[in-house]
Amino acid sequence: SQKIEQNSEALNIQEGKTATLTCNYTNYSPAYLQWYRQDPGRGPVFLLLIRENEKEKRKERLKVTFDTTLKQSLFHITASQPADSATYLCALPPEGGYQKVTFGIGTKLQVIP
Amino acid sequence: EPEVTQTPSHQVTQMGQEVILRCVPISNHLYFYWYRQILGQKVEFLVSFYNNEISEKSEIFDDQFSVERPDGSNFTLKIRSTKLEDSAMYFCASLGQGRHEQFFGPGTRLTVL
Numbered sequence: 058s059q060k061i062e063q064n065s066e067a068l069n070i071q072e073g074k075t076a077t078l079t080c081n082y083t084n085y086s087p088a089y090l091q092w093y094r095q096d097p098g099r100g101p102v103f104l105l106l107i108r109e110n111e112k113e114k115r116k117e118r119l120k121v122t123f124d125t126t127l128k129q130s131l132f133h134i135t136a137s138q139p140a141d142s143a144t145y146l147c148a149l150p151p152e153g154g155y156q157k158v159t160f161g162i163g164t165k166l167q168v169i170p
Numbered sequence: 171e172p173e174v175t176q177t178p179s180h181q182v183t184q185m186g187q188e189v190i191l192r193c194v195p196i197s198n199h200l201y202f203y204w205y206r207q208i209l210g211q212k213v214e215f216l217v218s219f220y221n222n223e224i225s226e227k228s229e230i231f232d233d234q235f236s237v238e239r240p241d242g243s244n245f246t247l248k249i250r251s252t253k254l255e256d257s258a259m260y261f262c263a264s265l266g267q268g269r270h271e272q273f274f275g276p277g278t279r280l281t282v283l
Binding site for chain 1: 174201203211212213214215218220225226259261263265270271272273274275276277279
């Protein structure tokens with residue numbers, strides 16, 4: 058079955074630096090990959106979707122890459138701010154399906170002022 | 171901006187009791203989901219619902235669970251006889267036709283004593 062790996066350890070970075078989070082997956086070739094943000098005690102909030110035929114996607118200070126050969130996505134936040142502190146979740150659809158998503162455990166980002 | 175709402179925000183119940191968690195999805199969305207998140211763990215898919223019937227369910231969603239869309243706006247999750255291990259955050263999500271990004275509600279924290 059599909060497996061999603063995110064570094065579950067917290068990532069601490071200084072304000073203004075670029076944060077890079079990694080999502081690896083196995084046993085599977087997804088049609089797309091999503092990134093969500095989750096704040097403590099709240100539901101996930103959709104950020105970006107990248108399709109298998111796209112190498113890179115940007116939205117304001119966010120950038121996502123998708124390497125289907127390495128089976129890896131990188132999520133970058135440039136010029137990070139303390140308000141970016143949250144847990145970031147990688148999410149994949151089921152193989153052959155397009156609705157429900159399977160989430161990784163998430164990486165907790167702490168931006169230090 | 172339209173949003174998914176959930177009630178109650180926190181539900182405390184005794185083991186063996188029935189609980190009903192309520193959700194109001196975004197009005198023009200067609201696909202509805204329940205996920206749960208045990209403290210410190212990842213967000214897990216429970217069930218998806220489309221066209222007034224369950225389209226997919228996970229192994230977690232056993233006979234103790236049921237979902238219903240009793241009218242044009244509400245979407246409910248019922249746990250018939252709660253167990254201690256049902257204690258978790260339960261998130262409702264909805265999805266528009268032809269879209270991939272799911273919109274999550276703020277969650278209901280269920281505590282089973």
